[in-house]
Amino acid sequence: MNNFSSPQAGPMMKDNPFDLDNDAAYAAWRERKLDGYPLDVGELIVEVNDPRQLTTTEFEAVLVRCRKTNMAIVAGPAGEDPDKAIPRALGSRFGLTRLDCNRGADDDGVTTLKVVGNEWRGSYIPYTNRPIHWHTDGYYNRQENQIRGLLLYCVSPAARGGENALLDHEIAYIHLRDMDPDYIRALMRPEVMTIPPNVEGGIELRPARSGPVFSVLSDGTLHMRYTARTRSIEWSPDHVTQKAVAALNIFLSSASPHIYRAIMQGGQGLICNNVLHDRSGFDDDETHTRQLYRLRYYQRIAGT
Numbered sequence: 001m002n003n004f005s006s007p008q009a010g011p012m013m014k015d016n017p018f019d020l021d022n023d024a025a026y027a028a029w030r031e032r033k034l035d036g037y038p039l040d041v042g043e044l045i046v047e048v049n050d051p052r053q054l055t056t057t058e059f060e061a062v063l064v065r066c067r068k069t070n071m072a073i074v075a076g077p078a079g080e081d082p083d084k085a086i087p088r089a090l091g092s093r094f095g096l097t098r099l100d101c102n103r104g105a106d107d108d109g110v111t112t113l114k115v116v117g118n119e120w121r122g123s124y125i126p127y128t129n130r131p132i133h134w135h136t137d138g139y140y141n142r143q144e145n146q147i148r149g150l151l152l153y154c155v156s157p158a159a160r161g162g163e164n165a166l167l168d169h170e171i172a173y174i175h176l177r178d179m180d181p182d183y184i185r186a187l188m189r190p191e192v193m194t195i196p197p198n199v200e201g202g203i204e205l206r207p208a209r210s211g212p213v214f215s216v217l218s219d220g221t222l223h224m225r226y227t228a229r230t231r232s233i234e235w236s237p238d239h240v241t242q243k244a245v246a247a248l249n250i251f252l253s254s255a256s257p258h259i260y261r262a263i264m265q266g267g268q269g270l271i272c273n274n275v276l277h278d279r280s281g282f283d284d285d286e287t288h289t290r291q292l293y294r295l296r297y298y299q300r301i302a303g304t
């Protein structure tokens with residue numbers, strides 16, 4: 001039987017599995033979630049003819065994966081077409097239209113990720129070839145502008161490296177709740193994680209931002225805000241929070257079969273509900289320059 005044969009839409013508020021006082025709802029959802037959960041990144045890949053115009057069959061194949069794992073990799077025909085219309089069209093097919101125009105984004109809200117020289121972007125790790133620790137995107141955004149959907153579209157891979165690790169944030173939730181529901185309780189507190197202000201040349205570009213790691217949104221879905229970076233991140237000093245964060249970091253650095261790893265190839269796009277991810281370091285050469293487009297959305301993938 002195909003692992004994706006019983007798609008589930010996102011949970012509703014009634015009997016919400018993320019309600020810490022409702023063990024029965026959690027147990028039922030957990031069992032469905034883990035039943036036939038794919039353990040091979042290859043199962044996430046959907047080959048398509050034209051990522052701009054998915055057929056109904058291709059669309060449903062992507063959606064069913066996103067319902068199960070909160071992510072899918074759409075693989076278009078090999079090639080290095082740098083047209084930004086490709087990821088934009090792909091996202092909009094899944095209801096992803098409201099782009100976050102962050103500072104690094106181009107005028108159209110699409111961010112080009114590649115190694116840059118001395119301009120200001122070069123002081124931000126995404127625009128270098130250095131590794132990036134586990135995170136969800138926009139963890140420093142204000143609470144009302146959280147990033148729910150994320151699309152990473154690869155125009156061309158590096159000569160070496162540039163691998164992404166991917167982990168469904170609902171799997172991270174299950175891991176921690178199974179260890180101790182108090183870990184989740186601690187990580188849902190609104191002051192649990194504080195990101196320091198972004199100050200450049202004495203000017204504050206963004207104030208410090210506090211917020212929860214896990215939150216349940218009005219549509220009943222689970223959102224995660226997280227960075228494994230340690231520099232200046234302030235965690236609540238209480239014992240339970242410290243243990244919860246340590247447990248999460250151990251899980252993220254483990255060889256869990258739930259952690260997928262892939263080097264995105266030209267024409268491949270990761271579409272996801274802002275799952276946890278990292279990136280290994282990489283090297284470009286004269287003929288191989290890693291270039292990705294990053295599209296951050298305020299919406300989740302429709303129907304998940």
Ligand SMILES: [Fe+2]
Nearest residue numbers: 135136137277
């Ligand atoms: Fe990211």
